[in-house]
Amino acid sequence: MSKSTMDQDLLKVLFSEEQIKARVQELGDELFERFKDSNPLFVGVLKGCFLFMADLIRACQIKSEIEFIAVSSYGNDYTSSGNVQITRDLQHDITGRDLIVVEDILDSGNTLYFLTQYFKAKGARSVTIVTLLDKPARREKPITADLVGFETPDEFVVGYGLDFKQQYRNVPYIGVMRPELYQ
Numbered sequence: 001m002s003k004s005t006m007d008q009d010l011l012k013v014l015f016s017e018e019q020i021k022a023r024v025q026e027l028g029d030e031l032f033e034r035f036k037d038s039n040p041l042f043v044g045v046l047k048g049c050f051l052f053m054a055d056l057i058r059a060c061q062i063k064s065e066i067e068f069i070a071v072s073s074y075g076n077d078y079t080s081s082g083n084v085q086i087t088r089d090l091q092h093d094i095t096g097r098d099l100i101v102v103e104d105i106l107d108s109g110n111t112l113y114f115l116t117q118y119f120k121a122k123g124a125r126s127v128t129i130v131t132l133l134d135k136p137a138r139r140e141k142p143i144t145a146d147l148v149g150f151e152t153p154d155e156f157v158v159g160y161g162l163d164f165k166q167q168y169r170n171v172p173y174i175g176v177m178r179p180e181l182y183q
C-alpha cells in the first residue's frame with residue numbers, strides 16, 4: 001500500500017487498524033447478546049460515525065434498521081460551543097424503539113447529552129450509547145456511554161471518521177495530530 005501524505009501530519013498512531021477491527025468485533029458481539037431478541041434501530045451521529053457505524057453493524061448480525069442524525073456544535077473549533085444544532089433530523093418515527101446510538105467520540109458530552117434527551121422526548125423506549133472513543137477528562141455534561149471502544153487521553157485525535165477541519169477522516173487508524181498544525 002502506498003504511504004499516505006496524511007501520515008506525516010500525525011505524531012503517532014493511537015489505535016491501529018488491527019486494534020480497531022478487533023475491538024469493533026467485541027462491541028458487535030456484546031450488542032448481539034443484548035439485542036438479539038429485539039429489533040433495534042442503529043442511529044449514527046454524522047459525520048464522524050460513518051466508518052465506525054459501517055463496521056459495527058456488520059460486526060453485529062442482528063435484524064435491525066439504521067438511521068442517521070447530523071448535529072453540529074464545534075464548527076471548525078477544537079472546543080465545543082455547547083450549542084448543539086440538528087443539521088439533519090431523523091427521517092422516521094422512533095416512538096417505542098430501542099435505539100443504539102453510534103458515535104465516534106464522547107468528549108464534552110454536549111452532543112450526547114442533548115441527543116439522549118431529544119430521543120427520549122421523541123418517544124424512544126430505550127437509548128443505548130456506543131462510542132468508539134471516550135475522553136472522560138473533557139466531560140462537561142453528566143453522561144456516560146453504555147459501551148466504549150477505547151478510553152482516550154486528552155489529545156487531538158483524527159482518523160477512522162474523526163476530522164481536523166473536515167480532513168483526515170479517511171485515515172484508516174486513529175492518530176494524534178501534530179500540535180504545530182493546529183496551535
Ligand code: PRP
Binds near residue numbers: 104
Ligand atoms: C464530534 C463527534 C461527536 C461530538 C462529540 O462531532 O462526532 O458528535 O463531536 O463531542 P462532544 O462530546 O464534545 O459533544 P463534530 O461536531 O465535530 O461533527 P462531525 O461528526 O461532523 O465531525
